[in-house]
Amino acid sequence: MLKVVLIGSGKVAKHLFDAFRLGNVIEVVQVIGRHSESLRHFDMVSTNLIGEDHVLDADIYIIAVSDGAISEVSRSIKNSERFVVHTSGSIPMNVLSGHNRRGVLYPLQTFSSERAVDFKKIPLCLEAKVPKDLKLLRKLALSISDMVFEIDSDQRKYLHLAAVFANNFTNHMYVLANQICEENGLPFEMLKPLILETAEKIENHNPLIMQTGPALRQDLKVLKMQSDLLGTGTRAALYELISKSIQNQKKL
Ligand SMILES: NC(=O)c1ccc[n+]([C@@H]2O[C@H](COP(=O)([O-])OP(=O)(O)OC[C@H]3O[C@@H](n4cnc5c(N)ncnc54)[C@H](OP(=O)(O)O)[C@@H]3O)[C@@H](O)[C@H]2O)c1
Numbered sequence: 001m002l003k004v005v006l007i008g009s010g011k012v013a014k015h016l017f018d019a020f021r022l023g024n025v026i027e028v029v030q031v032i033g034r035h036s037e038s039l040r041h042f043d044m045v046s047t048n049l050i051g052e053d054h055v056l057d058a059d060i061y062i063i064a065v066s067d068g069a070i071s072e073v074s075r076s077i078k079n080s081e082r083f084v085v086h087t088s089g090s091i092p093m094n095v096l097s098g099h100n101r102r103g104v105l106y107p108l109q110t111f112s113s114e115r116a117v118d119f120k121k122i123p124l125c126l127e128a129k130v131p132k133d134l135k136l137l138r139k140l141a142l143s144i145s146d147m148v149f150e151i152d153s154d155q156r157k158y159l160h161l162a163a164v165f166a167n168n169f170t171n172h173m174y175v176l177a178n179q180i181c182e183e184n185g186l187p188f189e190m191l192k193p194l195i196l197e198t199a200e201k202i203e204n205h206n207p208l209i210m211q212t213g214p215a216l217r218q219d220l221k222v223l224k225m226q227s228d229l230l231g232t233g234t235r236a237a238l239y240e241l242i243s244k245s246i247q248n249q250k251k252l
Contacts, residue, residue, distance in 0.1 A: 002060065002140055002143075003056075003058040004061075004062060006030070009035070009039050010064065010065070014113070015107075016087075022144075030045060030046045031047050032055065033050065034049065034065075060085060060136065060137065062086075063096075067091050070086045070095055083099075084101065087105055089108070089163065093127050103128035103129065104127040105124060106126075106156060108124075121145075122147065125149050125150075127156070176238070211246060213246065
């Protein structure tokens with residue numbers, strides 16, 4: 001079995017830990033975190049606090065802490081010959097420059113504490129400085145996911161940027177739609193079938209072809225009416241900018 005030490009006790013660490021324990025390829029030998037309360041989830045294995053000089057031997061050390069803390073936390077894994085990876089979408093592999101054997105295991109999904117995830121369907125983006133470590137990381141990744149990709153730090157920056165558009169911005173649109181419903185005594189529930197259908201369509205179709213709405217139809221009357229309903233402010237500015245972006249989009 002591949003021995004893993006997990007550093008971090010947040011959402012990604014918990015979901016990875018649960019996924020590793022479902023299979024028989026990875027043995028998590030230790031979880032290292034900042035606070036003992038957040039280590040409770042992992043108490044069936046050895047747990048330690050960051051900074052304690054007790055890091056077990058393992059094949060891979062996975063750092064799943066906040067982006068800004070990765071570099072500092074990596075320094076607590078003292079032996080520079082240990083293979084250390086982080087799980088961030090936007091941080092380059094070389095943030096782990098204190099380790100000759102370094103890499104990245106970036107799960108392209110949004111994780112929350114309340115929702116279980118099926119790792120088999122989560123794309124795992126891998127990078128490693130040393131080719132034999134990439135093989136090791138690939139073995140680990142394939143044991144939990146059917147979607148494993150090799151993506152370098154430069155590509156991963158753009159992948160993360162695309163994910164911000166596809167996920168964070170889309171969710172913000174739901175927030176605004178919900179507000180408009182609430183302000184006008186409408187149930188947001190009514191929009192859910194439309195939201196789901198829009199997402200499902202892109203499973204088999206190019207999103208460019210699936211675009212609909214007044215901006216695409218150049219329906220100036222509706223565009224003016226909706227813009228007037230919004231008046232001024234951030235929502236109005238967003239409406240205008242996104243409508244323009246749809247109108248300027250080149251057809252296939
Ligand atoms: N959440 C996602 O959807 C997602 C998806 C893909 C990749 N990622 C990446 O995965 C990594 C972990 O994200 P997450 O969502 O698991 O974060 P999270 O739930 O907010 O957990 C962050 C973890 O980092 C620890 N931490 C924060 N600052 C620290 C410091 N200065 N020193 C030591 N430990 C520190 C926290 O410790 P305490 O619990 O003690 O505060 C906690 O264990 C990040 O690089 C993130 O970009 C996240």
